[in-house]
Amino acid sequence: MATEVEVSREDQLKFPYWSPIRRRFDPESSFFAAGNVERELLAKQVALDLTEEEKLQFRNMEDEESSKLYCPLVGCGAHLRSLDEFEDHYTSRHSAACSVCSRVYPTSRLLSIHVSEVHDSFFQAKVARGFAMYECLVEGCGLKLKSYKGRQQHLVDKHKFPTSFEFFKKAHPSKKQRKKDQHKQAFGTKEAASRAMQMEEDTMDNLVSAVSKLSTSDSPSSISFGRRHNRGLTFVPRAVRQAKEPESSARRS
Amino acid sequence: MADEITPRRDPIKSSVGNVAAQRRRQHAITVAKERREAVVRTKRLCRVGVGGGGDDQLTYDDDGDGGDMMIDAEQSILEAQTCSAVQDLQLAMLFQGKGAMQKRVAALREVRRLLSRSEFPPIEAAIKAGAIPLLVQCLSFGSPEEQLLEAAWCMTNIAAGKPEETKELLPALPLLIAHLGEKSSLPVAEQCSWAVGNVAGEGEELRNILLSQGALPSLARMMLRNKGSTVRTAAWALSNLIKGPDPKAATELIRVDGVLEAILQHLKKADEELATEVAWVVVYLSALSHVATSMLVKSDLLQILVERLGMSNSLQLLIPVLRSIGNLVAGDAHVASTVLVIGQSITDSILPALIKCLESEHRVMKKEAAWVLSNIAAGSVEHKKLVYSSEAVPLLLRLLVTAPFDIRKEVAYVVGNLCVAPSEGSGRPKLIADHLVFLVSKGCLPGFIDLVRSADIEAAKLGLQFIELVLRGMPNGSGPKLVEKADGIDAMERFQFHENEELRCMATKLVDKYFGVDYGVDDE
Numbered sequence: 001m002a003t004e005v006e007v008s009r010e011d012q013l014k015f016p017y018w019s020p021i022r023r024r025f026d027p028e029s030s031f032f033a034a035g036n037v038e039r040e041l042l043a044k045q046v047a048l049d050l051t052e053e054e055k056l057q058f059r060n061m062e063d064e065e066s067s068k069l070y071c072p073l074v075g076c077g078a079h080l081r082s083l084d085e086f087e088d089h090y091t092s093r094h095s096a097a098c099s100v101c102s103r104v105y106p107t108s109r110l111l112s113i114h115v116s117e118v119h120d121s122f123f124q125a126k127v128a129r130g131f132a133m134y135e136c137l138v139e140g141c142g143l144k145l146k147s148y149k150g151r152q153q154h155l156v157d158k159h160k161f162p163t164s165f166e167f168f169k170k171a172h173p174s175k176k177q178r179k180k181d182q183h184k185q186a187f188g189t190k191e192a193a194s195r196a197m198q199m200e201e202d203t204m205d206n207l208v209s210a211v212s213k214l215s216t217s218d219s220p221s222s223i224s225f226g227r228r229h230n231r232g233l234t235f236v237p238r239a240v241r242q243a244k245e246p247e248s249s250a251r252r253s
Numbered sequence: 254m255a256d257e258i259t260p261r262r263d264p265i266k267s268s269v270g271n272v273a274a275q276r277r278r279q280h281a282i283t284v285a286k287e288r289r290e291a292v293v294r295t296k297r298l299c300r301v302g303v304g305g306g307g308d309d310q311l312t313y314d315d316d317g318d319g320g321d322m323m324i325d326a327e328q329s330i331l332e333a334q335t336c337s338a339v340q341d342l343q344l345a346m347l348f349q350g351k352g353a354m355q356k357r358v359a360a361l362r363e364v365r366r367l368l369s370r371s372e373f374p375p376i377e378a379a380i381k382a383g384a385i386p387l388l389v390q391c392l393s394f395g396s397p398e399e400q401l402l403e404a405a406w407c408m409t410n411i412a413a414g415k416p417e418e419t420k421e422l423l424p425a426l427p428l429l430i431a432h433l434g435e436k437s438s439l440p441v442a443e444q445c446s447w448a449v450g451n452v453a454g455e456g457e458e459l460r461n462i463l464l465s466q467g468a469l470p471s472l473a474r475m476m477l478r479n480k481g482s483t484v485r486t487a488a489w490a491l492s493n494l495i496k497g498p499d500p501k502a503a504t505e506l507i508r509v510d511g512v513l514e515a516i517l518q519h520l521k522k523a524d525e526e527l528a529t530e531v532a533w534v535v536v537y538l539s540a541l542s543h544v545a546t547s548m549l550v551k552s553d554l555l556q557i558l559v560e561r562l563g564m565s566n567s568l569q570l571l572i573p574v575l576r577s578i579g580n581l582v583a584g585d586a587h588v589a590s591t592v593l594v595i596g597q598s599i600t601d602s603i604l605p606a607l608i609k610c611l612e613s614e615h616r617v618m619k620k621e622a623a624w625v626l627s628n629i630a631a632g633s634v635e636h637k638k639l640v641y642s643s644e645a646v647p648l649l650l651r652l653l654v655t656a657p658f659d660i661r662k663e664v665a666y667v668v669g670n671l672c673v674a675p676s677e678g679s680g681r682p683k684l685i686a687d688h689l690v691f692l693v694s695k696g697c698l699p700g701f702i703d704l705v706r707s708a709d710i711e712a713a714k715l716g717l718q719f720i721e722l723v724l725r726g727m728p729n730g731s732g733p734k735l736v737e738k739a740d741g742i743d744a745m746e747r748f749q750f751h752e753n754e755e756l757r758c759m760a761t762k763l764v765d766k767y768f769g770v771d772y773g774v775d776d777e
Contacts, residue, residue, distance in 0.1 A: 015762050016755070017681045018718040020631040020670040023624070024583040027496060027540040031624075034659075035572050035617045039533070040292055042569045047300055048291060048372050058292055059616075069708050074752045083658050086708040090747075106750040160754065 034059070073106050075139045110137060114167070117148075137167065287373060290415075295454040295493055299409045300369050302402070303443045303482060331367065332378035338363045339382035346387055354397055361391060361403035368410040376414040380421050385411070392428040398438050405429065405444040412451035419455045426452065426466055433471035443483040446472060450490030460494060464502055468494060473509040476531075480523065488519075488530035496537050503542035506534075513548060520557045525570045528561065532573035539580035546584045555581060555592050556599050563606035568615055575610055575618065578603075579625045589632040595639060603629075604643045611648050616657060623649070623663035630670035634685070637671050641688055650692070653700035662712050665704055668697055669719050672726075684726040693723060698739045705744040710753055717745070717759045724767045733767045742768055 025031045041055050050058075069080040073094055080086050096111040097104045100119050105111040113135055116123045127133050132144040134151040138159050145151040148167075155161040291298075342360035345353070364384065368374040384407070391404035408429065412419050429452075432445040449468055453460050463469075472494065475487035495502040506512060519531040535554070538545040549555075554577075561574050582588050593600045610622035626649075630640045640646075645667075653664045672689040676682040698719075705716030720741055724732040736742065748760035 015721060015759060016714070016718065018669050018673050018722055019676050019682050020673050022583050022586075022628045022631050023666070024580075025540070026498065027537055028498065032576070035576060035621060036295075037293060038568070038615075038617050039572060040295065043297065044292060047298055048288070050292070058289065061289070072708055072710070072752050073747075074750045080708055083707055083709060087706065090706075094750075106747075110750070166749075 075107065107139075109139065113137065284373075291372060291413075295496075296413045296451045297447070297489070298369070298372065298374070298413045299406055299444075299447055302406060303440050303447070303486070328373075328375075331371070332375045335364070335367045335375040335378040336382045338367055339379055339384045339387070342387050343383065346390060354400070357391070358397070358399050358403060361400060361407065365403050365407050365410075368407055374410050374414070376411050376418045379407075379411065380418060385421055385425065389425045389428060392425065392432065394431070398441060401432065401441045402444055405432070405441065405448055409444060409448040409451055412448050412455070416455055419452055419459065422448075422452060423462070426463060430463070430466050430468045430471060433468070433475065435474060439481070439483050442475060443486050446475060446483075446487050446490045450486065450493050453490060453493035457498065460496075460502070461499075463494060464505075469502060469505055470509060473506055473512055476519075476534075477511050477515045480527070484519070484523075485527045485530050488527070488534055492530065492533040492537055495534070495541070497541050500541040500543075503538050504544045507538055507542065507545040507548055513552060517553055517557060520554070520561065525565060525567045529567070529570045529573060532558075532561075532570065532577055535577040536573045536580065539577050539584060543584070546581060547587075550581060550585050550588055550592060555588070559599055559603050559606055563602060563609065568613075568618070571610070571613075572617060572621075575621050575625065579621055579628070582625055582628045589629070589636060593629065593632075593636070595635045600639070604639065604645065608643065608645050608648065611645065611652065616660065619652065619656065620660045620663055623652070623660060623667055627663060627666035627670055630667050632675070634674060637674075637685065637688070640667070641671050646692075646695075650695050650697055650700075653697055658707065658709070658712070661700065661704065662709070662715065665701060665712070665715050665719070668692055668701075669715065669722070672719075672722055684722060686726055686728070689722060689726050690728065693727065693735065698723060698735060698741075702736075702739050702741050702744050705741070706747065710756065713748075713753075713756055714759070717756065717763065720745070721759075721763060724763060737768075 037058060041050065041058060044050065045055065069083065069086070070076075071078040071080060071086065071089060071093075073090075076093070078089060078093070080089060094106040095104050096106070096108045098111060098114060098119075100115070103114060105114060117134065123133055127146070130146065132146045134145045134148055136143040136145070136151060136154055136159075138155070141159070143154060143158075145154055152167075338360065342357070342364055345356040345360040348356055364379065368376070368379060388404045388407055388411075391400050392408075396404075408422060408425055412422055426449075429445045429448050433442050433449070437445070449463060449472070453463055453468075469491075472487050472491050476484055476491060478484050491506065495506055497503065516531055516535060520528055520535070523531070535549070535558075539549060558574050558578050558581075562571065562578065565571055565574070582593075593603065607622045607626055610618040611626075613619060613622075626640060626645060629636050649664050649667055653661055653668065656664065672685050672692065674683040674685055701716045701719040703716070704712040705720065707713055707716075720736055723736060726732065727735060742764065745760040745764055748757045751757050751760075
């Protein structure tokens, strides 16, 4: 017996599949604006003595006016004069990349949070001593939690993030990079890199155990946003793996 | 005294130049804005009289400056001239003796000339000088035709201006409407309908007033005539009068005796100019009134429209014809099943006509044609097959990559609609696998992924929905690889920090389901 609340939640979880429907527009809808401008231009070009240039101007003006566009990334809100501008805006403002592990974040703030949480041993030391170090990812909230899991929960509860949200997504390495990584693996190099990876592994383990305790029954236990190539790389956490090797990851520097 | 002024002389001198330059710049900006206003609003200035108004052809641009950069000085001269012309008219109105009528007409003509010379007539000056009450007087019943003509012409151009100016014509409206009657001479009725059209083009409030004063039946009757500029002007005025947003007027119009037949007749036989204005009437009828739409659908209209669409090359005509077809297909569920029946000649001819529009160089044609196709493709499986097997597909695929954004979005709707069967009840709509496979093999996926990346929410959602179809529906689980190759994962990862929750959830679900733990394990 689904109650009203449950039903709506289920709907919320359902993917809105493509459904072919007829689309109708009101005569004054912005959909028709360009055609309306064209009508007036053609009717008045003689009476108003419009040049080709002017006509072009009027057509383009219509475009810019009707696009009240703002950058849709959380906390940005930058005004975009046209849709084409968005790509440039995105690449210049929202691709902060981590120099250690190449993950990309949409703001420099999130990048610096990532760097502290994943690549900074001092951070981990403070966590171990019980300080609330995990900042809420939503700018302006200011709350700090004591664990990754706790912050995750806060994001879901307070800020309505999806339960499967993953701050530690993997950057998808290009094929070339993947081959390089495998190569590195085979020759067992780079202490620093592996340390970083191990720290992450620990956090990952924590995350996975936390996540697996979360509610939704239909979500897989190893939830993450990102692709994985799991061949022999150490830093892939899986609920399955954890079950096989409990607490093998006590290495911290 | 001189000593007091002297210290200030030099500073004043040097700033005069700046002030003048600044005023010129400001004026240029105002002019540009006003020019834009003049273009965009649905009003039309009357520069040549309805009867031919012969003597004015040469006075358009007698200052030779192209009419568009009226410098301050010229504008104020014009205003002064207007003021004195109105005063002359006032005197003429008071004069009772011999030749009074000629005096009145001559004075009116002068005011009219000043109001038709440039594209920015001195309307405000005329109103301030008290022109309107005088013009109303000139419209009184029984006045000589020339007087009525000139007065109505003046009002036409006054009504072509700003909202507050147009509103000043309120007292004149009943008279203007009265002169639309069947006993009026044709030129007078036409000039009055032009004025009414401009007033109606001002806004909903004035439209409602005109409707309440009975403008609609009179204008409708004028449209029943066979030919001539009267019909055209009346049709244009009607399109302004019924444009709503209240559908009442549209419904009232279609119910007037003889209107439907007249519309069909004009669209079928009339020259392109008249057909254009009548087509715009149909645009508003079909967009606003369900009553009108069902009456129109039951008639020959769609057939006639499709023929025009296929044969004409006039952009002016094609726009409202295409849009009318679009409105009818979109608005009425029965069009597809009763009119666009597979096998009927109309169904066979509508596709080539729409394809011709897709091939047009004009953006509006491409966009609205794609919209119509998307609605046809949203119909039965037979309709999808019809579109799928036509010449439209290669065109659409090309447009999906090369066209401007608004066109790409419409094309995306067509392509997606072709791949999904009509939904039955509440379940997930079924895929049409062979359509999907073919279209993906022809490279449509990158276009959708591009839409996913855009800042437009509707487009992004569309892109994600199509990606879902690919992930789900491509045979042998080839979907995920295809999406990855096209940088789809990258595009979807952007949504992690997107402010729209629905899009975030959609992207997350897709990535979780299709690019989760086991993805890529069996790679080469």
